[in-house]
Amino acid sequence: MSYNTESIRNIALAGHAGSGKTTLFEALLHAGGVIQSQGSVERGTTQSDTDAQEKARGHSIDSCIAGIDRGGCHINLIDTAGYDDFRGGTLSAFAAVETVMVVVNAVNGIEHGTRRMMEHARTRGLARVLVVNKIDFEGAHLGALVEALREEFGPECLPVNLPAQGGKRVLDCFFHTEGTTDFSSLATAHQRILDQVVEINEATMGAYLDQGEAALSREQLHDAFEQCLREGHLVPICFASSRSGAGVTELLDIADRLLPNPAEGNPPPFRNGEDEAITVNADPAQHVIADVFKIVNDPFVGKLGIFRVWQGTVRRDAQLLVDDGRKPFRVGHLLRPNAKNHVEIEQAVPGDIAAVAKVEEIHYDAVLHDAHEEDRIHLAPMRFPQPMFGLALEPKHKGQEQKLANALARLAEEDPCLRMEHHKELNETVLRGLSELHLKVTLERMRERYGVEVVTHPPRIAYRxxxxxxxxxxxxxxxxxxxxxxxxxxxxxxxxxxxxxxxxxxxxxxxxxxxxxxxxxxxxxxxxxxxxxxxxxxxxxxxxxxxxxxxxxxxxxxxxxxxxxxxxxxxxxxxxxRPIVLEPIVDVEVAIPESDVGDVTGGLAGKRARILGTDSRRGGELLIKAQAPLAELTDYPTELKAMTGGRGRYSLDLSHYEPVPAPVQKQLSEAWRPKLEED
Incomplete structure (x- = not known):
């Protein structure tokens, strides 16, 4: 199918783990005619979770891209991981889309990942849509959840459709006013969202006040709706059940009729060599500018660089440059990533997502272009969490040192939240990631893909x-x-x-x-x-x-x-x-049952942590915010599991460095002195 920029919609599905993103991804592909039947996360048969680790663990680790063609509209849909441990790939996907659909579990309500993804999308200037999933599950209180969403994220959060018949159907309330829903009146919901949309610009508001709703065409409402999304004046709430399919086709309709195309979204934050903001133009006749947002080392096609085209048209057999390189590469095979398959295409227009294979110099966040004038252009970098957890590695079998280095380099290419370090003084190779689970999955992948097994031990803390x-x-x-x-x-x-x-x-x-x-x-x-x-x-x-x-x-x-x-x-x-040693201080967020608050806060206090505050959540959950030295948290996953019976979870982000206590500095200095004297 051929299409132009105006017919493209780029959408990422994000949200807390367990909200049903992958099942919703399957349901959307099924409703869009891409697959004949929906796969199952439990059976490991989904289009998205194809990696052995994903199937074994029953959740997404990487992002997955698929295209849906319906009624002249082409939707590039990206399923992302929900666990904080793997949010590097999730945030990378945000660099390729205009819209983020944040999926909310109707039973569990607003969770930690919901807040985090809403904030990431907001700071990136992306349109946000809240998709309440599992609306037909027992324990879903949808009216109360809508009010909670509005309280948490602002009064601009308004339903554009409403569930009916106990979550078996979903009725549009943006264009329609008649019908019976499970809560609220369709006419009332219609009026609230119409009032929110028309006030975005004076022309629409004037026509509405003078002549009423009948004076507004669907095109005018679309334009006003799109402007509201772009400016954060509206966050639509949609309802769906990925299990039954209720509301899924309606989501595709909303994407087609109301969501911004690549020419309508907020301008991407490109900058030049002097760090000045510049504007790229979604014009197919301009010089090519594309940004690589994902690297995959595919065992069949080799290294795959997946990119979003921002300007110009990428054609098969074209000559492209990478960053400021002077040697172009030929686009021998231009591919469209499509879940488990890669489809050969002739060209990719502005707004499209495509891939090239076997170009070794391509890397994450590389700019592809066809003119030397674009050498110094780059997309403003995504703010990734700092990888703080580390494991020192050495190959289990002698003679595999180079094989280990190559495997780590390949894995780090794919994940912007993995970092490899080599300390010459100790001859120590350290792999750093976001959590113990993040590193465990990485090492299992290395064994499965590259046949390298390692022995691990705790590394030195990254003091400065x-x-x-x-x-x-x-x-x-x-x-x-x-x-x-x-x-x-x-x-x-x-x-x-x-x-x-x-x-x-x-x-x-x-x-x-x-x-x-x-x-x-x-x-x-x-x-x-x-x-x-x-x-x-x-x-x-x-x-x-x-x-x-x-x-x-x-x-x-x-x-x-x-x-x-x-x-x-x-x-x-x-x-x-007066030289001093600095230690990394991390922001800690711990989500626990309220019954465990005494044990957990006491445990943190014993680790030189500063408790910054607590926040009660739905379902008897408490969120503790603290700051603590990273050196004190090496065994924290095991301790938290023991204190909460496995019900606690946490995340860490680097906050800052500050001086260590005098006894710690003395201990570190004395430990280093023999090495200094030896040298």
Missing amino acids: ETIATKAEGHHRHKKQTGGAGQFGEVFLRVEPLDRGAGFEFVDAVKGGVIPGTFLPAIEKGVRQAMERGAVAGYPLQDLRVTVYDGKYHPVDSKEVAFVSAGKKAFLDAVGKA
Whole structure:
């Protein structure tokens, strides 16, 4: 089927785990004629959960894309994971869509994942739709849930359809006023949403006030509705049952008639090399600009880069560039991701989602383009949670070190919330992720896909070092070995910066006492010392180094001499600047039964945690918000499970770094001293 930008709808299904996103994804594909019958999560037969780990665990881990063609409208639908542990792929999908449908479990109501996904979509400027799923399940109180949604997310949350006959049917209340529903009056709901929509612009409001609803055409209502979504003035509430199919066809109708197409959505946050906002144009005749939002290492087609086209038309056999690369690649096979299958296509227009295979230089968030003028364009990065949990790895079988490195690199390509580190001093490879479960699934995938088994142990905590005051340092490096010697002398100053500011290197040398050609060597020496640490063997951060004086010799001065002089002058200054060790502090959110609050808060207090507040939820659940040192939480999953009988869950996000207590710094310094003396 051929289509243009105006007929495309890009939609992500997001929400809390267990809200029924994957089953709803199946129901939408079935209603759209893509599949003949719905698969089952329990039987492992869904279009979305095809990975062995997904089937074994009964929930999504990766996002899955499928296309639905109906009535001239092409819907790119993305099913995403609900568990916080795998939200890297969920947030990546937000970079490719105009609309996020946040799925809410009608029985459980508003959950932690509901709030998180609504906030992510809001900050990204995406249209939001609340889909209340499982409306025919026992225990669903839909009228109360609508009021709770409005209280939680604002009065702009209004139903566009309503359940009827005990959740067996769903009736439209945006265009219709007659019918009997399970709660509320269809006419009342119609009036509330109409009033909300028409007030978005003066022309629509004026026509409505002067002549009433009859003066407004469906096109005018669509335009006003779309503007409301774009500006956050309206969050539609829809009802559905993915089990029975009630409301599913109506969701497809809403996507077709009311949701924004790629030309109508908020402009994507593209920026240039100077970090200035720029506008891309959904024009098929312009230069190509596309953004890679997903990488898949497929065992059959190789590395697959899945991208969203923002401008221009990508054609098969076209020549494209990756970022600022100068060597183009040929689009030998242009594919449309479609659940379990990849379909060959001739072209992808603005707004479409497509893929290319076997292009090794492609990576997550790469910009594909066909003109060198676009070299420095990038999409404003998604704010991902910092991977804080870590495991130190080594291959179980000798001789597999390179195989392990390659497998980790492939897995990290696919998941923006996985990070691989190698600590030279300890010869330690560390894999970091969002949780214990995140890392466990990753290691199981590595064994299944790449045949690599590992032995794990806890890694060192990601401490950092910094300084507390200004100081000056000096070193003269002089070496004579019979022939040409080595000479370099450096005077420098160190001073602390605000937490999180990073590192600044300032050249304040006057009169040419150190030629400018040697300044990079001094900076290299400083950076080497910063990486190695000065107090306990952890990298230094949040400081400024100013080189202001020195000497050189016209014959003996060499780069290696100034590298050494810069390193030792820096260490001299840091030693006088009250060096301190910083530890990562994380934001902790713990959801527990209210009956366990005493044990859980007491346990957190014993871990140097600061309790920031608690929030009661529906169903007797309590959400505890706290901040705690990451070093104190290494065994927290097991402890929380024991305290709550397996009913508690938690999430961590990096908040900031702050100084460790004096006894901890002393302990870390003493542990590092033998290594320092050995060197």
